[in-house]
Amino acid sequence: MTRQNKFGSRELAELVSPAVRAAGLFLEQARIVRSGRYLTARITVDLESGPGGPDSRQLEELTRAISAILDDADPFADAYSLEVTTPGAARVLTEPRHYTRAVGRSVRFSLRGGESFTGRILQANDGGVLVRPEEKVKKSNKTIFFDPRVITFQEIEKARVEVELRKSDKSEAEAEG
Incomplete structure (x- = not known):
């Protein structure tokens, strides 16, 4: 019997958003991306306001926190990669x-x-x-x-x-x- 994923992107966002807020960051997007048989939980974060962006220390600490949350929740049936990232320098402005x-x-x-x-x-x-x-x-x-x-x-x-x-x-x- 094959185990099904418990979460979609919306549930992933709900699960990780408290950790993102605790890190002083804003959750831009949480997506589950499948490429063939590989699964990636992609979390995109940014500063709420002001110039610049999150520093590498903030991203590293947030990645550890989200990894622990996902380990506890065990939301995916298959192995997955966790990617915590920023929108990047050439971001599209939508809001x-x-x-x-x-x-x-x-x-x-x-x-x-x-x-x-x-x-x-x-x-x-x-x-x-x-x-x-x-x-x-x-x-x-x-x-x-x-x-x-x-x-x-x-x-x-x-x-x-x-x-x-x-x-x-x-x-x-x-x-x-």
């Missing part, structure tokens, strides 16, 4: 709090009307974002900054944080001056 955490970051926007552009988020609230669109000139490696504009969340089809290897303080100063 107002994601935009608040991305203030100051460069984001690639795709709007419902078909317009796409990259801009730096200057402010975010429950209704939308204030963005300063910018365009990189490839030949000169300079950035052209445009007037800030307000975008409501209803206008945004997709938004993804751009990975920046270094910020240009000179470009920022020129844009403000």
Whole structure:
């Protein structure tokens, strides 16, 4: 007789969320992913607010805590891997709090009307974002900054944080001056 998994993704989230909160983190997602005969419990966490993200010590301690919880609950019929991770540097923004955490970051926007552009988020609230669109000139490696504009969340089809290897303080100063 084959043992069935006791949990789906929702039950997994309910099981691990107290440990995530106790670690001072926010549970972005809990998923059970199957690849062939392999099973992975993937827990994605982030800071609730503010800049930066969880440090490696927080992730390590949380992984140990969740592993102990899963060992006690024994939710899976088969062997599984546990993966505790963050959304990553180039995360997709889907909730107002994601935009608040991305203030100051460069984001690639795709709007419902078909317009796409990259801009730096200057402010975010429950209704939308204030963005300063910018365009990189490839030949000169300079950035052209445009007037800030307000975008409501209803206008945004997709938004993804751009990975920046270094910020240009000179470009920022020129844009403000």
